[in-house]
Amino acid sequence: MTTGPATQIDTLLAETRLFDPPAEFAAAAHISSLDEYRKLYDRSINDRDAFWSEVASELTWFKQWDGVFQRDGHRFRWFDGGATNLSFNCVDRHLSSGTRNKAALIWEGEDGEQRVLRYHDLYREVCRFANGLKSLGVGAGDRVGIYMPLVPELAIAMLACARIGAVHSVVFGGFSAEAVRDRMVDAQARVVVTADGGLRRGGVVALKANVDSAVEAADCVEKVVVFKRLGNEVAWDDSRDIWWHDLVADQPLDCPPADVAAEDPLFILYTSGTTGKPKGVLHTTGGYMVGCYLSTKLIFDLKDQDTFWCTADIGWVTGHSYVVYGPLLNGATSVMFEGALNWPEPDRIWAVAERYAVSILYTAPTAIRSFIRSGNQWPEKHDLGSLRLLGTVGEPINPEAWIWYHEVIGGGRCPIVDTWWQTETGSIMISPLPGATPTKPGSATLPFFGCEPDVVDSDGSSVAPGAGGFLVMKNPPPSMARTLYGDEERYQLEYWSRYQEQGWYFAGDGARRDEDGYYWVLGRVDDVINVSGHRLGTMEVESALVSHPTVAEAAVVGRPDDLKGTAIVAFVTLKAGQQPGDEAAATLREQVVKEIGALARPDEIRFADALPKTRSGKIMRRLLRDIAQGSTTTGDTTTLEDLSVLATLRGDEEE
């Protein structure tokens, strides 16, 4: 099996440092000792129904559930028979206390504009937009596409959908028109919410123009709601487009929350898999709500006085769960920042953290590595004394980056929570509890409540401490995805078929567990790569490449990269008569950007007369990975190599 970059594994294997939670932090924490964690953890597994019942009861339900957890193979239900409303729990629930006038969202635009929405403001805006959606004919179960910059209206649109029982599908603003179209068509979205533009590194992201071209080929879309973020010129279709401000202008300030069944869908979020077609991961209401609520509260040790900043874009699951739902369910103040963390200067992130006195910062290892590269003078310009807890997510963190984060950003006083989870798991599954768990740089440490991971071999036997294996989950916790939208078969196949007999969820990651039971997640074991903390299917990039008329065949693999975690290397065979070279490589890079988005742009394109294949015709990716890793070429250099020779040297090796 492949377990990610070899150098990464070696460093992780050698790591022996242990950091105890600072005594003062532990004393004030929700969970204060390893003992307390272990007792509660045992209860969450062995007295599962009582444990989750108590947690769920901290939130508001309109109707009590009949059963806490039921399972039949890979089909399962949480809080079945219960009815609630996620928007009510995120907003209305806080209106009867002092939280009413607390900041719910603190927003900063890339251009420095600032807005603060108190819980009561948020309530009104959510209600007005929910009424607006209703006036467009959107009802329970209808899908609403959201393709917006990181502005408060993005959160408002999500909460408005949840309020009326509609299903949102947020598409990351960096995705291309083609990617938006595919997702809208797959979800059969009736309405798309977008903006006239967003700001990114000083430039305007043409969101509306992308939506225009996307919906041309998406007949399902009846209306496009456009939030005026910049006031720039956009093309307009009177029969289809409506300004956000016009839609909400005369709407009532109240909108009763719909009774939403616990197992009713809440959102679809597309993510990459091992085929060219992204998967629409479907989350339901009750379990997701409870999982987000508890994980935010305990893993981030959230207190009333905290200011929480998760730097992820809401287009990814991290933004769904830890910019919007988790913090708001807890009545916390969540910071939203529109732009790039290192623009216009490398200290933008530290300036924002200082400005709003952020106390909990949650970001990605790839970002941390880029801050290290920029130099300590940037964070040193700022007073980061308000920070008390740091978090990471998205990929394994190399111990060197962990130590830098701990010392330079956390001043040695802030615990770090390295949180492992996935789009499919909805909320964090493996993580330290900051007041309880001694941490080891590079390890996500121990399972969160209700999670039963294991590291097993291909037969399903637990591997010995220290040995590598596949990461599985023995029982689905409340926030686990229920299906892939419109493709139950693929859901069963991708996640539940490998250990069907045992009934385990297969996460697609390789991991090892050490003598202390700590988990070290090593990376993907399938044809999915992790680029700058974002998941990409190599097949998706291959499909984008072969959709270009000059390309005969393409194979894409990952190569370890100091900054991005994994760089994208594409091996391409052109059709007869086509000229390889820098120009062709540039064209093909743009092709991928057009089909998917800039995040998938290949770092390197190598032309070959033929790709190495087994006799049965399967591309030998392992060989290509070796070649890509052994590469001495960098950046844009394009090389020609005769891979067909290599191919004939190898036998019928299967991956």
Ligand code: PRX
């Ligand atoms: O490979 C794991 C990696 O990211 C994958 C999930 O990607 P996605 O669904 O896009 O969600 C990312 C944010 C939740 C996982 O299968 N991953 C995520 N967190 C970690 C990680 N790898 C190691 N350590 C982590 N803390």
